[in-house]
Amino acid sequence: MGGALVSPHEVDYGDVQGLVRFGHGKLSEATYALLRVKQPEAARAWLRSAPVTSATPTSPPPTTAMQVAFSAAGLEALGVPAAVRAGFSPEFLSGITEDSRSRRLGDVGANAPSLWEWGGPGSVPHVLVAFFAAPGGLAGFVQANTGEAWKDGFEPQRWLETSQLDGIEPFGFADGISQPDLDWQQTRDLKAARNAYANAVALGEFLLGYRNEYDKYTDRPLLDVDARSAGLLPAGDAPDKKDLGRNGSYLVIRQLRQDVGTFWRFLNRQAGGDRARADELAAAFVGRTKAGVPLAAVRPAAGPGAPSKPEALRLNEFTFDGDPAGVRCPIGAHIRRANPRNTDYPGRPTGLARLIADLGFGRKVFREDLTSAVRFHRVLRRGREYGPGLSPQDAVALDPPDARERGLHFICLNANIGRQFEFLQNAWMSSLKFAGLSWESDPLVGTREPVPGCPMSDAFTLPRDSGPARVVAGLPRFVTVRGGAYFFLPSLRALRYVAGA
Numbered sequence: 001m002g003g004a005l006v007s008p009h010e011v012d013y014g015d016v017q018g019l020v021r022f023g024h025g026k027l028s029e030a031t032y033a034l035l036r037v038k039q040p041e042a043a044r045a046w047l048r049s050a051p052v053t054s055a056t057p058t059s060p061p062p063t064t065a066m067q068v069a070f071s072a073a074g075l076e077a078l079g080v081p082a083a084v085r086a087g088f089s090p091e092f093l094s095g096i097t098e099d100s101r102s103r104r105l106g107d108v109g110a111n112a113p114s115l116w117e118w119g120g121p122g123s124v125p126h127v128l129v130a131f132f133a134a135p136g137g138l139a140g141f142v143q144a145n146t147g148e149a150w151k152d153g154f155e156p157q158r159w160l161e162t163s164q165l166d167g168i169e170p171f172g173f174a175d176g177i178s179q180p181d182l183d184w185q186q187t188r189d190l191k192a193a194r195n196a197y198a199n200a201v202a203l204g205e206f207l208l209g210y211r212n213e214y215d216k217y218t219d220r221p222l223l224d225v226d227a228r229s230a231g232l233l234p235a236g237d238a239p240d241k242k243d244l245g246r247n248g249s250y251l252v253i254r255q256l257r258q259d260v261g262t263f264w265r266f267l268n269r270q271a272g273g274d275r276a277r278a279d280e281l282a283a284a285f286v287g288r289t290k291a292g293v294p295l296a297a298v299r300p301a302a303g304p305g306a307p308s309k310p311e312a313l314r315l316n317e318f319t320f321d322g323d324p325a326g327v328r329c330p331i332g333a334h335i336r337r338a339n340p341r342n343t344d345y346p347g348r349p350t351g352l353a354r355l356i357a358d359l360g361f362g363r364k365v366f367r368e369d370l371t372s373a374v375r376f377h378r379v380l381r382r383g384r385e386y387g388p389g390l391s392p393q394d395a396v397a398l399d400p401p402d403a404r405e406r407g408l409h410f411i412c413l414n415a416n417i418g419r420q421f422e423f424l425q426n427a428w429m430s431s432l433k434f435a436g437l438s439w440e441s442d443p444l445v446g447t448r449e450p451v452p453g454c455p456m457s458d459a460f461t462l463p464r465d466s467g468p469a470r471v472v473a474g475l476p477r478f479v480t481v482r483g484g485a486y487f488f489l490p491s492l493r494a495l496r497y498v499a500g501a
Protein backbone atom coordinates (compact mmCIF):
# COMPACT_ATOMS: atom_id res chain seq x y z
CA MET A 1 0.00 0.00 0.00
CA GLY A 2 2.96 2.29 0.86
CA GLY A 3 3.52 4.19 -2.40
CA ALA A 4 0.29 3.22 -4.22
CA LEU A 5 -1.16 5.99 -6.34
CA VAL A 6 -4.44 7.34 -5.07
CA SER A 7 -6.25 10.14 -6.89
CA PRO A 8 -6.76 13.44 -5.07
CA HIS A 9 -10.43 12.60 -4.52
CA GLU A 10 -10.59 8.87 -4.02
CA VAL A 11 -10.68 7.69 -0.41
CA ASP A 12 -8.53 4.71 0.45
CA TYR A 13 -10.62 3.19 3.26
CA GLY A 14 -7.69 0.95 4.14
CA ASP A 15 -5.78 4.08 5.20
CA VAL A 16 -8.55 5.60 7.36
CA GLN A 17 -9.00 4.48 10.97
CA GLY A 18 -12.27 2.58 11.35
CA LEU A 19 -13.66 4.95 13.98
CA VAL A 20 -14.23 7.64 11.35
CA ARG A 21 -16.62 5.39 9.49
CA PHE A 22 -17.99 3.09 12.20
CA GLY A 23 -18.98 3.52 15.83
CA HIS A 24 -18.03 -0.15 16.46
CA GLY A 25 -21.48 -0.46 18.04
CA LYS A 26 -21.52 -4.29 17.90
CA LEU A 27 -18.23 -4.32 19.79
CA SER A 28 -20.01 -3.40 22.98
CA GLU A 29 -17.00 -3.71 25.30
CA ALA A 30 -14.45 -0.89 25.16
CA THR A 31 -11.65 0.65 27.16
CA TYR A 32 -9.48 3.67 26.41
CA ALA A 33 -5.85 3.58 27.54
CA LEU A 34 -4.27 6.97 28.19
CA LEU A 35 -0.52 6.58 28.00
CA ARG A 36 2.67 8.53 28.53
CA VAL A 37 5.67 7.58 26.41
CA LYS A 38 8.40 6.07 28.60
CA GLN A 39 10.89 4.78 26.03
CA PRO A 40 10.28 6.26 22.56
CA GLU A 41 11.94 3.42 20.63
CA ALA A 42 9.91 0.72 22.41
CA ALA A 43 6.75 2.82 22.01
CA ARG A 44 7.42 3.17 18.27
CA ALA A 45 8.06 -0.58 18.03
CA TRP A 46 4.66 -1.25 19.64
CA LEU A 47 3.00 1.20 17.25
CA ARG A 48 4.60 -0.55 14.27
CA SER A 49 3.06 -3.88 15.26
CA ALA A 50 -0.29 -2.63 16.60
CA PRO A 51 -3.28 -4.13 14.71
CA VAL A 52 -4.96 -0.77 14.12
CA THR A 53 -8.37 -1.16 12.50
CA SER A 54 -9.07 0.48 9.16
CA ALA A 55 -12.36 1.66 7.66
CA THR A 56 -12.48 -1.19 5.14
CA PRO A 57 -15.52 -3.36 5.93
CA THR A 58 -14.79 -7.04 6.43
CA SER A 59 -17.00 -10.09 6.15
CA PRO A 60 -17.62 -11.41 8.71
CA PRO A 61 -17.28 -8.17 10.68
CA PRO A 62 -14.39 -8.06 13.15
CA THR A 63 -14.81 -9.15 16.76
CA THR A 64 -12.20 -6.67 17.98
CA ALA A 65 -10.99 -3.23 16.93
CA MET A 66 -8.19 -0.90 17.95
CA GLN A 67 -7.70 2.81 17.26
CA VAL A 68 -4.69 4.97 18.11
CA ALA A 69 -4.35 8.74 18.50
CA PHE A 70 -1.59 11.15 19.58
CA SER A 71 -1.61 14.42 21.51
CA ALA A 72 0.78 17.19 20.47
CA ALA A 73 2.96 16.29 23.48
CA GLY A 74 2.79 12.67 22.35
CA LEU A 75 4.07 13.48 18.85
CA GLU A 76 6.95 15.35 20.46
CA ALA A 77 7.71 12.48 22.85
CA LEU A 78 7.72 10.07 19.89
CA GLY A 79 10.28 12.17 18.07
CA VAL A 80 8.22 13.90 15.36
CA PRO A 81 10.31 16.97 14.43
CA ALA A 82 9.14 20.39 15.65
CA ALA A 83 8.91 21.75 12.08
CA VAL A 84 6.50 18.95 11.17
CA ARG A 85 4.40 19.37 14.32
CA ALA A 86 4.08 23.08 13.61
CA GLY A 87 1.83 22.23 10.65
CA PHE A 88 -0.96 20.98 12.93
CA SER A 89 -3.75 23.32 14.04
CA PRO A 90 -3.15 25.84 16.84
CA GLU A 91 -5.95 24.33 18.97
CA PHE A 92 -4.34 20.90 18.82
CA LEU A 93 -0.86 22.29 19.48
CA SER A 94 -1.80 24.42 22.50
CA GLY A 95 -4.12 21.77 23.90
CA ILE A 96 -7.48 21.77 25.62
CA THR A 97 -6.28 23.28 28.92
CA GLU A 98 -4.79 26.53 27.62
CA ASP A 99 -6.19 29.34 29.89
CA SER A 100 -8.35 31.33 27.50
CA ARG A 101 -9.59 28.12 25.93
CA SER A 102 -10.74 26.84 29.36
CA ARG A 103 -12.81 29.98 29.80
CA ARG A 104 -14.38 29.59 26.39
CA LEU A 105 -15.15 25.91 26.88
CA GLY A 106 -16.73 26.47 30.29
CA ASP A 107 -13.86 24.64 32.00
CA VAL A 108 -14.00 26.96 35.00
CA GLY A 109 -15.14 26.54 38.61
CA ALA A 110 -15.82 22.86 39.32
CA ASN A 111 -14.85 22.08 35.70
CA ALA A 112 -11.38 23.64 35.94
CA PRO A 113 -8.52 21.52 34.55
CA SER A 114 -6.64 21.89 37.86
CA LEU A 115 -9.36 19.66 39.39
CA TRP A 116 -9.40 17.06 36.61
CA GLU A 117 -8.54 13.43 37.25
CA TRP A 118 -6.42 13.39 34.10
CA GLY A 119 -5.42 15.73 31.30
CA GLY A 120 -4.91 18.74 33.56
CA PRO A 121 -1.65 20.68 33.87
CA GLY A 122 1.29 18.26 33.96
CA SER A 123 -0.84 15.21 33.12
CA VAL A 124 -1.57 15.56 29.42
CA PRO A 125 -1.67 12.06 27.92
CA HIS A 126 0.66 11.29 25.00
CA VAL A 127 -1.18 8.45 23.33
CA LEU A 128 -4.75 7.20 23.35
CA VAL A 129 -5.30 3.56 22.49
CA ALA A 130 -8.95 2.55 22.21
CA PHE A 131 -9.70 -1.18 22.45
CA PHE A 132 -13.11 -2.51 21.37
CA ALA A 133 -14.36 -6.11 21.52
CA ALA A 134 -17.49 -8.21 21.19
CA PRO A 135 -18.98 -9.34 24.52
CA GLY A 136 -16.49 -11.36 26.55
CA GLY A 137 -13.54 -10.52 24.33
CA LEU A 138 -12.07 -7.33 25.75
CA ALA A 139 -9.78 -8.66 28.48
CA GLY A 140 -8.15 -11.15 26.09
CA PHE A 141 -7.75 -8.55 23.34
CA VAL A 142 -6.10 -6.08 25.70
CA GLN A 143 -3.84 -8.74 27.14
CA ALA A 144 -2.74 -9.91 23.70
CA ASN A 145 -1.67 -6.39 22.75
CA THR A 146 0.04 -5.14 25.87
CA GLY A 147 3.18 -7.28 25.89
CA GLU A 148 6.88 -6.40 26.17
CA ALA A 149 7.03 -3.41 23.79
CA TRP A 150 3.93 -1.88 25.39
CA LYS A 151 5.31 -2.29 28.91
CA ASP A 152 8.71 -0.91 27.95
CA GLY A 153 7.33 1.87 25.80
CA PHE A 154 4.46 3.29 27.80
CA GLU A 155 3.52 4.37 31.29
CA PRO A 156 -0.24 3.81 31.58
CA GLN A 157 -1.70 7.00 32.96
CA ARG A 158 -5.30 5.87 33.15
CA TRP A 159 -7.63 3.24 31.74
CA LEU A 160 -11.01 4.78 30.99
CA GLU A 161 -13.48 1.94 31.35
CA THR A 162 -16.82 2.09 29.56
CA SER A 163 -20.13 0.41 30.23
CA GLN A 164 -22.79 -0.91 27.92
CA LEU A 165 -26.11 0.71 28.71
CA ASP A 166 -27.80 -0.41 25.47
CA GLY A 167 -27.62 2.93 23.70
CA ILE A 168 -29.08 4.81 26.68
CA GLU A 169 -26.93 7.54 28.26
CA PRO A 170 -26.90 7.77 32.09
CA PHE A 171 -29.72 10.34 32.40
CA GLY A 172 -31.89 7.73 30.67
CA PHE A 173 -32.15 9.03 27.07
CA ALA A 174 -31.51 7.18 23.82
CA ASP A 175 -28.20 8.50 22.49
CA GLY A 176 -26.21 8.28 19.27
CA ILE A 177 -29.25 8.90 17.05
CA SER A 178 -28.21 11.95 15.05
CA GLN A 179 -24.92 11.89 13.19
CA PRO A 180 -23.80 13.83 10.12
CA ASP A 181 -23.76 11.91 6.88
CA LEU A 182 -20.20 12.07 5.49
CA ASP A 183 -20.01 12.69 1.74
CA TRP A 184 -17.44 9.94 1.15
CA GLN A 185 -17.98 10.09 -2.63
CA GLN A 186 -17.53 13.89 -2.59
CA THR A 187 -20.44 14.51 -4.91
CA ARG A 188 -21.88 17.57 -3.14
CA ASP A 189 -21.73 20.87 -4.97
CA LEU A 190 -19.70 22.83 -2.43
CA LYS A 191 -20.00 26.12 -4.26
CA ALA A 192 -23.77 26.37 -3.77
CA ALA A 193 -25.21 28.03 -0.68
CA ARG A 194 -27.65 25.84 1.18
CA ASN A 195 -31.24 26.90 1.36
CA ALA A 196 -32.43 23.69 2.94
CA TYR A 197 -30.98 21.80 5.87
CA ALA A 198 -29.29 18.59 4.84
CA ASN A 199 -27.56 15.99 6.92
CA ALA A 200 -24.84 15.38 4.33
CA VAL A 201 -21.58 17.17 5.13
CA ALA A 202 -18.40 17.56 3.09
CA LEU A 203 -15.83 14.86 3.81
CA GLY A 204 -13.23 17.52 4.60
CA GLU A 205 -15.20 18.54 7.69
CA PHE A 206 -14.07 15.27 9.24
CA LEU A 207 -11.20 13.88 7.21
CA LEU A 208 -8.15 16.05 6.68
CA GLY A 209 -6.88 16.29 3.12
CA TYR A 210 -10.29 16.75 1.46
CA ARG A 211 -12.43 19.77 0.68
CA ASN A 212 -14.50 21.09 3.56
CA GLU A 213 -17.83 22.95 3.55
CA TYR A 214 -15.98 26.12 2.44
CA ASP A 215 -14.70 24.20 -0.58
CA LYS A 216 -11.21 24.56 0.91
CA TYR A 217 -8.61 22.29 2.43
CA THR A 218 -8.16 22.54 6.20
CA ASP A 219 -4.56 23.30 7.22
CA ARG A 220 -2.44 20.31 8.15
CA PRO A 221 1.27 19.41 7.93
CA LEU A 222 2.45 19.22 4.32
CA LEU A 223 5.93 17.75 4.09
CA ASP A 224 8.71 17.76 1.55
CA VAL A 225 9.34 14.39 0.00
CA ASP A 226 12.14 12.53 1.77
CA ALA A 227 12.88 9.01 2.86
CA ARG A 228 10.64 9.23 5.89
CA SER A 229 7.65 10.96 4.26
CA ALA A 230 7.80 8.89 1.05
CA GLY A 231 5.06 6.50 2.24
CA LEU A 232 2.53 9.30 2.79
CA LEU A 233 -0.08 10.27 0.20
CA PRO A 234 0.35 13.48 -1.80
CA ALA A 235 -1.69 16.54 -0.83
CA GLY A 236 -4.77 17.14 -3.01
CA ASP A 237 -4.05 20.87 -3.12
CA ALA A 238 -0.24 20.61 -3.39
CA PRO A 239 0.67 17.41 -5.26
CA ASP A 240 4.43 17.91 -4.78
CA LYS A 241 3.97 17.73 -0.99
CA LYS A 242 3.28 14.75 1.25
CA ASP A 243 0.17 15.14 3.38
CA LEU A 244 0.63 13.94 6.97
CA GLY A 245 -2.98 14.86 7.76
CA ARG A 246 -4.69 13.15 4.85
CA ASN A 247 -7.18 10.49 5.98
CA GLY A 248 -6.69 11.57 9.58
CA SER A 249 -8.89 13.62 11.88
CA TYR A 250 -8.79 15.36 15.25
CA LEU A 251 -10.29 13.53 18.20
CA VAL A 252 -11.65 15.43 21.21
CA ILE A 253 -12.21 13.46 24.39
CA ARG A 254 -13.85 14.73 27.57
CA GLN A 255 -14.78 12.73 30.62
CA LEU A 256 -18.16 14.18 31.63
CA ARG A 257 -19.44 13.04 35.01
CA GLN A 258 -23.24 13.00 35.10
CA ASP A 259 -24.98 13.58 38.41
CA VAL A 260 -28.04 11.49 37.69
CA GLY A 261 -29.45 11.91 41.23
CA THR A 262 -29.36 15.70 41.08
CA PHE A 263 -30.86 15.63 37.57
CA TRP A 264 -33.94 13.56 38.40
CA ARG A 265 -34.45 15.00 41.89
CA PHE A 266 -34.52 18.51 40.40
CA LEU A 267 -37.01 17.46 37.73
CA ASN A 268 -39.12 15.62 40.29
CA ARG A 269 -39.31 18.73 42.49
CA GLN A 270 -40.25 20.90 39.51
CA ALA A 271 -42.99 18.42 38.60
CA GLY A 272 -44.38 18.26 42.15
CA GLY A 273 -43.58 14.54 42.28
CA ASP A 274 -45.54 13.74 39.09
CA ARG A 275 -43.38 11.30 37.13
CA ALA A 276 -44.96 12.01 33.72
CA ARG A 277 -44.43 15.77 34.14
CA ALA A 278 -40.84 15.21 35.22
CA ASP A 279 -40.32 13.16 32.05
CA GLU A 280 -41.86 15.96 29.98
CA LEU A 281 -39.52 18.58 31.38
CA ALA A 282 -36.54 16.26 30.96
CA ALA A 283 -37.56 15.73 27.32
CA ALA A 284 -37.75 19.52 26.87
CA PHE A 285 -34.17 19.76 28.21
CA VAL A 286 -32.98 17.22 25.63
CA GLY A 287 -35.35 17.98 22.74
CA ARG A 288 -36.30 14.32 22.44
CA THR A 289 -38.28 11.90 24.58
CA LYS A 290 -36.37 9.21 26.45
CA ALA A 291 -37.08 6.86 23.53
CA GLY A 292 -35.47 9.38 21.17
CA VAL A 293 -38.60 10.80 19.47
CA PRO A 294 -37.89 14.44 18.51
CA LEU A 295 -40.24 17.00 20.06
CA ALA A 296 -40.18 19.11 16.89
CA ALA A 297 -42.39 17.84 14.10
CA VAL A 298 -41.21 14.77 12.26
CA ARG A 299 -41.79 15.09 8.53
CA PRO A 300 -45.13 13.62 7.47
CA ALA A 301 -44.82 9.88 7.01
CA ALA A 302 -44.37 8.77 3.40
CA GLY A 303 -47.48 7.36 1.69
CA PRO A 304 -48.50 3.71 1.65
CA GLY A 305 -46.09 1.41 -0.11
CA ALA A 306 -43.07 3.64 0.58
CA PRO A 307 -40.06 1.62 1.66
CA SER A 308 -39.76 1.63 5.41
CA LYS A 309 -36.78 3.50 6.80
CA PRO A 310 -34.48 2.38 9.57
CA GLU A 311 -35.70 3.75 12.91
CA ALA A 312 -32.62 5.92 13.45
CA LEU A 313 -33.13 7.65 10.10
CA ARG A 314 -36.80 8.28 10.82
CA LEU A 315 -35.96 9.77 14.19
CA ASN A 316 -33.58 12.14 12.51
CA GLU A 317 -35.76 13.43 9.69
CA PHE A 318 -36.93 16.77 10.97
CA THR A 319 -36.00 20.42 11.20
CA PHE A 320 -37.15 23.18 13.53
CA ASP A 321 -38.68 25.18 10.67
CA GLY A 322 -42.22 24.32 11.76
CA ASP A 323 -41.50 25.40 15.33
CA PRO A 324 -39.75 28.78 15.02
CA ALA A 325 -40.68 30.00 18.51
CA GLY A 326 -39.68 26.76 20.23
CA VAL A 327 -43.15 25.89 21.51
CA ARG A 328 -42.75 22.17 20.78
CA CYS A 329 -38.98 21.94 21.19
CA PRO A 330 -37.54 24.78 23.30
CA ILE A 331 -34.91 26.92 21.55
CA GLY A 332 -32.49 26.05 24.36
CA ALA A 333 -33.00 22.27 24.27
CA HIS A 334 -29.74 20.33 24.06
CA ILE A 335 -30.27 19.00 20.53
CA ARG A 336 -31.47 22.37 19.26
CA ARG A 337 -28.36 24.08 20.58
CA ALA A 338 -26.10 21.26 19.35
CA ASN A 339 -27.67 21.23 15.89
CA PRO A 340 -30.14 24.03 15.09
CA ARG A 341 -30.70 22.34 11.72
CA ASN A 342 -30.70 25.76 10.07
CA THR A 343 -29.58 26.84 6.61
CA ASP A 344 -27.20 29.43 5.22
CA TYR A 345 -30.11 31.81 4.63
CA PRO A 346 -33.00 31.65 7.10
CA GLY A 347 -36.19 32.44 5.21
CA ARG A 348 -34.55 31.33 1.92
CA PRO A 349 -34.28 34.72 0.20
CA THR A 350 -33.18 35.03 -3.42
CA GLY A 351 -31.97 37.91 -5.60
CA LEU A 352 -32.18 41.33 -3.96
CA ALA A 353 -33.57 39.90 -0.72
CA ARG A 354 -30.49 37.65 -0.53
CA LEU A 355 -28.20 40.65 -1.01
CA ILE A 356 -30.05 42.45 1.77
CA ALA A 357 -29.63 39.40 3.99
CA ASP A 358 -25.90 39.27 3.10
CA LEU A 359 -25.58 42.85 4.27
CA GLY A 360 -27.27 41.99 7.56
CA PHE A 361 -30.51 43.93 7.01
CA GLY A 362 -34.10 42.89 6.67
CA ARG A 363 -34.52 40.47 9.54
CA LYS A 364 -38.22 39.79 10.06
CA VAL A 365 -37.81 37.69 13.16
CA PHE A 366 -35.38 38.71 15.87
CA ARG A 367 -33.93 35.22 16.01
CA GLU A 368 -33.07 35.03 12.33
CA ASP A 369 -29.39 35.19 11.47
CA LEU A 370 -28.37 34.96 15.13
CA THR A 371 -27.32 31.39 14.69
CA SER A 372 -24.62 30.53 12.18
CA ALA A 373 -25.28 27.94 9.51
CA VAL A 374 -24.89 24.57 11.13
CA ARG A 375 -23.13 22.83 8.25
CA PHE A 376 -19.87 24.45 9.37
CA HIS A 377 -20.29 23.21 12.93
CA ARG A 378 -21.06 19.51 12.85
CA VAL A 379 -19.20 16.90 14.88
CA LEU A 380 -19.12 13.13 14.61
CA ARG A 381 -19.84 11.70 18.07
CA ARG A 382 -18.11 8.48 19.05
CA GLY A 383 -18.32 8.51 22.87
CA ARG A 384 -19.34 5.79 25.27
CA GLU A 385 -20.93 5.73 28.72
CA TYR A 386 -19.18 4.69 31.89
CA GLY A 387 -20.30 3.62 35.35
CA PRO A 388 -23.34 1.69 36.51
CA GLY A 389 -26.83 2.53 35.25
CA LEU A 390 -29.34 4.22 37.58
CA SER A 391 -33.04 4.46 36.76
CA PRO A 392 -34.84 7.82 37.20
CA GLN A 393 -36.99 6.17 39.90
CA ASP A 394 -33.94 4.99 41.91
CA ALA A 395 -32.22 8.32 41.32
CA VAL A 396 -35.13 10.00 43.12
CA ALA A 397 -35.92 7.37 45.73
CA LEU A 398 -32.57 6.06 47.00
CA ASP A 399 -31.57 7.43 50.36
CA PRO A 400 -28.68 7.94 50.74
CA PRO A 401 -28.39 8.77 47.01
CA ASP A 402 -26.36 6.44 44.79
CA ALA A 403 -23.27 8.58 44.35
CA ARG A 404 -21.18 6.14 42.29
CA GLU A 405 -19.30 7.73 39.37
CA ARG A 406 -21.09 7.55 36.06
CA GLY A 407 -21.18 9.63 32.91
CA LEU A 408 -20.03 9.93 29.36
CA HIS A 409 -16.60 9.58 27.84
CA PHE A 410 -17.56 12.15 25.21
CA ILE A 411 -15.54 11.66 22.04
CA CYS A 412 -15.99 13.58 18.83
CA LEU A 413 -14.13 13.73 15.55
CA ASN A 414 -13.70 16.88 13.45
CA ALA A 415 -11.19 18.40 11.05
CA ASN A 416 -11.22 21.85 12.64
CA ILE A 417 -11.40 21.75 16.45
CA GLY A 418 -11.93 25.53 16.71
CA ARG A 419 -14.74 25.80 14.19
CA GLN A 420 -16.47 22.56 15.11
CA PHE A 421 -16.13 21.16 18.66
CA GLU A 422 -15.06 24.43 20.31
CA PHE A 423 -17.66 26.53 18.54
CA LEU A 424 -20.38 24.11 19.60
CA GLN A 425 -19.15 23.90 23.16
CA ASN A 426 -18.56 27.64 23.48
CA ALA A 427 -21.08 29.54 21.35
CA TRP A 428 -23.96 27.11 21.46
CA MET A 429 -23.61 25.12 24.74
CA SER A 430 -21.83 27.31 27.31
CA SER A 431 -22.75 30.80 26.16
CA LEU A 432 -25.66 32.45 27.96
CA LYS A 433 -26.52 34.18 24.70
CA PHE A 434 -27.90 31.81 22.11
CA ALA A 435 -30.54 32.47 19.46
CA GLY A 436 -32.20 35.25 21.45
CA LEU A 437 -31.87 33.54 24.85
CA SER A 438 -29.71 35.36 27.37
CA TRP A 439 -29.87 33.83 30.84
CA GLU A 440 -29.28 30.19 30.22
CA SER A 441 -26.71 27.73 28.97
CA ASP A 442 -27.25 24.18 27.76
CA PRO A 443 -29.64 22.47 30.20
CA LEU A 444 -27.55 19.28 30.28
CA VAL A 445 -23.93 20.46 30.12
CA GLY A 446 -24.08 24.14 31.15
CA THR A 447 -21.93 25.20 34.12
CA ARG A 448 -24.41 27.71 35.63
CA GLU A 449 -21.35 29.82 36.61
CA PRO A 450 -22.45 33.42 37.26
CA VAL A 451 -21.56 35.89 34.52
CA PRO A 452 -20.96 39.56 35.43
CA GLY A 453 -23.87 41.71 34.26
CA CYS A 454 -26.27 38.76 33.87
CA PRO A 455 -29.01 38.52 36.49
CA MET A 456 -29.27 34.73 36.00
CA SER A 457 -27.22 31.95 34.49
CA ASP A 458 -29.29 28.96 35.57
CA ALA A 459 -32.61 29.36 33.75
CA PHE A 460 -34.39 27.29 31.13
CA THR A 461 -37.04 28.91 28.95
CA LEU A 462 -40.12 27.04 27.78
CA PRO A 463 -41.89 29.20 25.16
CA ARG A 464 -45.68 28.86 24.99
CA ASP A 465 -48.25 29.25 22.22
CA SER A 466 -49.54 32.42 23.77
CA GLY A 467 -48.53 34.53 26.71
CA PRO A 468 -45.10 34.79 28.26
CA ALA A 469 -42.73 31.84 28.28
CA ARG A 470 -42.43 29.69 31.38
CA VAL A 471 -38.96 30.14 32.89
CA VAL A 472 -37.62 27.34 35.06
CA ALA A 473 -34.97 28.87 37.32
CA GLY A 474 -32.30 27.44 39.59
CA LEU A 475 -31.02 24.61 37.40
CA PRO A 476 -28.13 22.96 39.25
CA ARG A 477 -25.01 21.76 37.42
CA PHE A 478 -25.74 18.24 36.21
CA VAL A 479 -22.44 17.54 34.40
CA THR A 480 -18.87 18.06 35.60
CA VAL A 481 -15.77 17.78 33.43
CA ARG A 482 -13.28 15.28 34.93
CA GLY A 483 -10.67 15.16 32.18
CA GLY A 484 -10.05 15.97 28.56
CA ALA A 485 -7.53 16.19 25.75
CA TYR A 486 -7.12 16.91 22.06
CA PHE A 487 -5.66 14.16 19.88
CA PHE A 488 -4.74 13.65 16.25
CA LEU A 489 -6.26 10.44 14.89
CA PRO A 490 -3.78 9.65 12.12
CA SER A 491 -4.29 7.69 8.94
CA LEU A 492 -2.56 4.32 8.94
CA ARG A 493 0.15 5.79 6.68
CA ALA A 494 0.66 8.71 9.09
CA LEU A 495 0.75 6.24 11.98
CA ARG A 496 3.62 4.42 10.27
CA TYR A 497 5.36 7.77 9.72
CA VAL A 498 5.11 8.53 13.46
CA ALA A 499 6.23 4.98 14.31
CA GLY A 500 9.25 5.48 12.09
CA ALA A 501 8.40 2.55 9.83
Ligand code: HEM
Nearest residue numbers: 169173174175176177178256335338339408424425445479
Ligand atom coordinates in the same frame (compact mmCIF):
# COMPACT_ATOMS: atom_id res chain seq x y z
C1 HEM B 1 -22.95 14.29 29.60
C2 HEM B 1 -23.14 15.13 28.63
C3 HEM B 1 -24.10 14.90 27.48
C4 HEM B 1 -25.25 14.18 27.43
C5 HEM B 1 -25.92 13.40 28.55
C6 HEM B 1 -25.75 14.28 26.08
C7 HEM B 1 -26.92 13.66 25.65
C8 HEM B 1 -27.42 13.77 24.37
C9 HEM B 1 -28.64 13.17 23.91
C10 HEM B 1 -29.59 12.33 24.78
C11 HEM B 1 -28.80 13.47 22.61
C12 HEM B 1 -29.97 13.08 21.69
C13 HEM B 1 -29.71 11.81 20.95
C14 HEM B 1 -29.01 11.96 19.64
O1 HEM B 1 -29.38 12.79 18.80
O2 HEM B 1 -28.04 11.25 19.44
C15 HEM B 1 -27.66 14.28 22.22
C16 HEM B 1 -27.43 14.79 20.96
C17 HEM B 1 -26.32 15.55 20.63
N1 HEM B 1 -25.35 16.00 21.47
FE1 HEM B 1 -25.17 15.60 23.42
N2 HEM B 1 -24.91 15.06 25.34
C18 HEM B 1 -23.88 15.46 26.16
C19 HEM B 1 -22.82 16.27 25.82
C20 HEM B 1 -22.63 16.82 24.59
C21 HEM B 1 -21.54 17.70 24.25
C22 HEM B 1 -20.44 18.15 25.20
C23 HEM B 1 -21.68 18.00 22.93
C24 HEM B 1 -20.83 18.87 22.05
C25 HEM B 1 -20.03 19.81 22.45
C26 HEM B 1 -22.86 17.32 22.46
C27 HEM B 1 -23.32 17.36 21.17
C28 HEM B 1 -24.44 16.72 20.72
C29 HEM B 1 -24.85 16.71 19.34
C30 HEM B 1 -24.12 17.37 18.17
C31 HEM B 1 -26.04 16.00 19.28
C32 HEM B 1 -26.87 15.70 18.05
C33 HEM B 1 -27.81 16.83 17.78
C34 HEM B 1 -28.57 16.61 16.50
O3 HEM B 1 -27.91 16.46 15.46
O4 HEM B 1 -29.79 16.60 16.54
N3 HEM B 1 -23.41 16.63 23.49
N4 HEM B 1 -26.84 14.44 23.33
